[in-house]
Amino acid sequence: xxxxxxxxxxxxxxxxxxxxxxxxxxxxxxxxxxxxxxxxxxxxxxxxxxxxxxxxxxxxxxxxxxxxxxxxxxxxxxxxxxxxxxxxxxxxxxxxxxxxxxxxxxxxxxxxxxxxxxxxxxxxxxxxxxxxxxxxxxxxxxxxxxxxxxxxxxxxxxxxxxxxxxxxxxxxxxxxxxxxxxxxxxxxxxxxxxxxxxxxxxxxxxxxxxxxxxxxxxxxxxxxxxxxxxxxxxxxxxxxxxxxxxxxxxxxxxxxxxxxxxxxxxxxxxxxxxxxxxxxxxxxxxxxxxxxxxxxxxxxxxxxxxxxxxxxxxxxxxxxxxxxxxxxxxxxxxxxxxxxxxxxxxxxxxxxxxxxxxxxxxxxxxxxxxxxxxxxxxxxxxxxxxxxxx
Amino acid sequence: xxxxxxxxxxxxxxxxxxxxxxxxxxxxxxxxxxxxxxxxxxxxxxxxxxxxxxxxxxxxxxxxxxxxxxxxxxxxxxxxxxxxxxxxxxxxxxxxxxxxxxxxxxxxxxxxxxxxxxxxxxxxxxxxxxxxxxxxxxxxxxxxxxxxxxxxxxxxxxxxxxxxxxxxxxxxxxxxxxxxxxxxxxxxxxxxxxxxxxxxxxxxxxxxxxxxxxxxxxxxxxxxxxxxxxxxxxxxxxxxxxxxxxxxxxxxxxxxxxxxxxxxxxxxxxxxxxx
Ligand SMILES: Nc1ncnc2c1ncn2[C@@H]1O[C@H](COP(=O)(O)OP(=O)(O)O)[C@@H](O)[C@H]1O
Ligand SMILES: [Mg+2]
Numbered sequence: 001x002x003x004x005x006x007x008x009x010x011x012x013x014x015x016x017x018x019x020x021x022x023x024x025x026x027x028x029x030x031x032x033x034x035x036x037x038x039x040x041x042x043x044x045x046x047x048x049x050x051x052x053x054x055x056x057x058x059x060x061x062x063x064x065x066x067x068x069x070x071x072x073x074x075x076x077x078x079x080x081x082x083x084x085x086x087x088x089x090x091x092x093x094x095x096x097x098x099x100x101x102x103x104x105x106x107x108x109x110x111x112x113x114x115x116x117x118x119x120x121x122x123x124x125x126x127x128x129x130x131x132x133x134x135x136x137x138x139x140x141x142x143x144x145x146x147x148x149x150x151x152x153x154x155x156x157x158x159x160x161x162x163x164x165x166x167x168x169x170x171x172x173x174x175x176x177x178x179x180x181x182x183x184x185x186x187x188x189x190x191x192x193x194x195x196x197x198x199x200x201x202x203x204x205x206x207x208x209x210x211x212x213x214x215x216x217x218x219x220x221x222x223x224x225x226x227x228x229x230x231x232x233x234x235x236x237x238x239x240x241x242x243x244x245x246x247x248x249x250x251x252x253x254x255x256x257x258x259x260x261x262x263x264x265x266x267x268x269x270x271x272x273x274x275x276x277x278x279x280x281x282x283x284x285x286x287x288x289x290x291x292x293x294x295x296x297x298x299x300x301x302x303x304x305x306x307x308x309x310x311x312x313x314x315x316x317x318x319x320x321x322x323x324x325x326x327x328x329x330x331x332x333x334x335x336x337x338x339x340x341x342x343x344x345x346x347x348x349x350x351x352x353x354x355x356x357x358x359x360x361x362x363x364x365x366x367x368x369x370x371x372x373x374x375x376x377x378x379x380x381x382x383x384x385x386x387x388x389x390x
Numbered sequence: 391x392x393x394x395x396x397x398x399x400x401x402x403x404x405x406x407x408x409x410x411x412x413x414x415x416x417x418x419x420x421x422x423x424x425x426x427x428x429x430x431x432x433x434x435x436x437x438x439x440x441x442x443x444x445x446x447x448x449x450x451x452x453x454x455x456x457x458x459x460x461x462x463x464x465x466x467x468x469x470x471x472x473x474x475x476x477x478x479x480x481x482x483x484x485x486x487x488x489x490x491x492x493x494x495x496x497x498x499x500x501x502x503x504x505x506x507x508x509x510x511x512x513x514x515x516x517x518x519x520x521x522x523x524x525x526x527x528x529x530x531x532x533x534x535x536x537x538x539x540x541x542x543x544x545x546x547x548x549x550x551x552x553x554x555x556x557x558x559x560x561x562x563x564x565x566x567x568x569x570x571x572x573x574x575x576x577x578x579x580x581x582x583x584x585x586x587x588x589x590x591x592x593x594x595x596x597x598x599x600x601x602x603x604x605x606x607x608x609x610x611x612x613x614x615x616x617x618x619x620x621x622x623x624x625x626x627x628x629x630x631x632x633x634x635x636x637x638x639x640x641x642x643x644x645x646x647x648x649x650x651x652x653x654x655x656x657x658x659x660x661x662x663x664x665x
Contacts, residue, residue: 052559073565085556089578102565146564 002063002153003028003186004049009058011044011210018044019210022058026203029184031177035197036207036233042190045207046156049188051075063153073102078147082159084139086131086146093118093127096145110149117145120179137168144179154186161196173200194234198222206230228385231282231378237312239378240352242321244281246271253379255281258297258318262374266390275383280323282378285312288354293371301368302351311359313368314351323349415641422446422634429630442631449635457611458618459640465527465602465614466595469534473542473591474584476535481546482572486555496547503540510536511604518605525609533601538591545590549583550576585651596644615640 004026011019018041026032034042047053049060051072059068067075078099087095094101096117097110105113118124121141131139140160147155160176161169177200180187191197197204198218206213206221206229214226225231225239232238244255249268254261255278264271264281271279303314354370362368379388421429423441449455483489484496514533515524523529553576561571577584602617613621619636622629 047559050559050563052562071567072559072562073567077563079560079563081556081560083554083556085554085560087557087560087575087579089575089581098561099564102570146560150564 002065003030004063004154004188005059005061006045006049007059007061009045009048009055009060011041011048011053012056017210019048019055022210022212024205024212024215026186026188029186031180031187031189031200031202032205033197033201033203034188034190034205034207035192035194036213038192040207041210042192042207043158044210046079046158046188046190049154050077050079050156076153078150078152078155080143080147080155080157080160082162084131084143084163086139086142088131091128091130092123092134092142092145095131095142096149099146099150113149113151114145117149120148120182121145136164137172140164140168140172144176148179148183148185152185154188157187157189159191160189162191162193176200195236198234204234206233224387224389225282225378226387228280228282228380228387231380231387235284237285237353237355239282239284241280241282241323241380242317242352243278243323243382245278245320246274253279255279257281257295257321258299259320260295260297262295262377264377264379265375266379266388270388270390271379274381278382279388280380280382280385282380283352283372283376285353285355287376288313288356288370288372290356290359291369291371294373294375296369296371298367298369300365301362302365304362304364310355310357311362313354313356313362313370315354315368315370317350317352415638418634418638421630422638424631426629426631445631445635446639449632449639452632453618453622453636455615455618455636455639458613458615459643461527461612462596462614462616462640463643465530465534466592468527468531469538469595470588470591472531472535473538474588477539477543477546477587478577478584480539480543482550482576484543484547485550486558496544499540499543503537507537507598507600511600514601515604524605525612527606527612529605530595530598530601530614533605534595534598537598538594541594542587542591545587546580546583549580549587553579589647589651592647593644 004024006022006024006026009019009022010017022041022045024032034045036042044053048055049062051067051070051074055068059066061067062075062077087098090098093111093114096114100110100113114127115124118127121144123138123141123145126134126138126142131142134142140163143160147157157176161172164172173196176189189196189200198221201218203215203217204221205215208229214221214230216224216226221230221234225234228241232241242257244257244262246253247256247261248254249272251268253264253266253268253271255264256262264279299318300316301313302316305312305314356362380386381388420435420437422445423443424435424438425440425442428435428438480499484492489495510533514529514536518524518529518532523532557575557579558566558568558571561575562568566574597616598614599616599620602614603620606612606614606617615636619633619640622633622636
């Protein structure tokens with residue numbers, strides 16, 4: 001049992017800086033998810049925790065003990081790999097017992113613990129098989145079993161579900177959650193899938209280009225994203241971002257959105273210092289309503305996607321609110337997160353998505369009347385991309 | 391219909407290639423089983439009228455072929471053991487570690503192989519003479535290793551490249567040292583690659599003539615099979631039947647090893663390591 005402390009870890013491959021001053025304090029029994037686009041350094045951080053890769057600088061503590069220079073086998077951790085990495089020449093039972101055997105655990109004890117783990121994971125009938133005779137889901141369970149028989153201080157999991165089909169993935173997500181509830185072992189779980197992060201994590205660590213963007217529980221991450229990147233990354237589809245010209249900063253800040261004057265939920269003096277006469281404003285797709293409300297506007301729906309109970313409306317953004325030039329501040333981040341939704345780079349500025357539950361018939365290219373509550377708006381500084389809050 | 395035509399075509403191709411490759415062996419048989427005077431007849435007979443099956447027993451009685459085979463086997467086993475124990479580590483390092491100049495080192499090993507064996511015979515001869523190894527089977531073991539190691543190192547590097555790194559990472563997290571991971575996980579998983587590589591080295595050693603001829607000619611007791619067979623050629627008469635029979639006996643062990651190792655050579659043991 002024990003928490004994990006990561007202190008100022010940096011990692012470079014030659015001139016490529018893969019991790020930039022990574023610090024994190026994980027408490028005992030916590031389930032922390034590292035999430036971010038591929039190549040952002042998640043696996044690298046996990047390998048440094050496991051001792052499979054050395055940090056360029058910084059320290060790592062596991063269970064209160066400094067392990068920075070210890071071999072992987074001496075760190076009291078277990079790891080689950082994306083491709084499972086089961087030993088193909090050993091039976092399931094020997095795969096699971098291998099780590100104990102290497103530590104000189106008595107044979108009877110190994111057998112007991114393997115049997116326990118196999119029962120928890122429902123693989124008792126597979127113990128004498130070789131990995132190649134197992135299905136993907138079964139291999140996944142054996143890989144988990146190999147981790148839990150060791151009863152380590154921490155589990156490290158690197159995208160353990162990404163080789164499973166969608167249905168099994170949801171199922172195993174729930175199972176890993178239940179396993180964590182039952183064993184209470186500190187877990188660091190890496191994924192590029194924000195839905196996995198949102199559903200499984202006690203706390204989420206969002207990374208981009210080797211730097212932590214925000215550390216928060218899923219709810220906070222969703223409701224108070226620290227910057228443009230987090231806003232776009234969390235949520236499905238991600239937050240809509242539009243450019244909003246400032247029309248007033250005396251008292252409360254006022255901008256123009258969809259031809260309407262809208263009062264932002266931040267004091268005007270926070271915006272008065274900005275270099276530009278405009279801000280980036282974010283609104284989640286689910287915060288639009290059909291029909292009149294606090295701020296009402298009308299705009300054509302360029303495309304309507306129906307998912308049965310809900311519809312996605314691709315709304316045309318007026319010229320004044322578009323992020324037209326790609327070199328505009330913030331545009332790069334918006335494009336970087338836009339790949340999650342299937343809108344192309346150009347579309348992203350010209351349309352935004354509204355997600356409506358049971359809206360009835362909506363014809364494509366017709367003007368629709370929608371509304372939103374300005375309290376739900378997020379404001380971002382176009383230069384720093386940081387959220388501006390009250 | 392087209393599918394059938396394609397497979398008929400393929401089968402014809404396979405039969406043709408086999409016929410081409412197997413003809414020399416078949417002809418060796420015909421030559422061995424024919425009485426010596428029947429070999430001069432034109433046109434040659436495709437199968438002797440009275441096959442002399444006793445020729446193998448006679449050849450074994452007349453020449454120390456078993457001794458020669460034993461020497462060949464000792465030399466090959468020694469050379470393969472030496473080569474494998476060097477190239478397992480070399481190949482693994484080339485596959486896994488990014489050292490400065492690692493790639494050029496790998497290429498350098500190959501260049502050493504590109505030199506023809508005959509070029510190396512003379513320097514090796516003077517080295518072995520000063521070590522008093524001339525006439526000793528060890529000279530052959532060492533000389534063959536210089537031939538085999540470049541090949542086996544590259545073959546094993548290629549094989550290790552296909553073994554996922556996560557396997558040894560998992561082993562290290564489970565408590566193995568890097569060497570422990572190599573011996574407990576990577577090598578057991580690589581059995582097909584190891585078997586194929588060792589067999590290749592064995593054949594290289596078995597088929598050598600130049601080195602044996604240079605280092606062993608004056609030591610009759612150490613003659614390898616290939617060297618021994620060439621001494622069966624008399625000054626005035628060449629008994630092609632006996633030589634063919636002996637050649638077949640020398641080829642037999644390789645054939646047996648292939649049959650025995652076949653199930654390892656097909657591979658497939660790594661299946662199941664990954665998704
Ligand atoms: N051994 C290595 N040598 C050079 N660059 C590497 C090495 N391993 C990873 N990288 C680079 O480090 C970055 C982060 O990689 P990784 O941690 O695997 O990302 P993630 O797991 O988030 O997808 C990538 O840009 C990758 O190309
Ligand atoms: Mg990764």
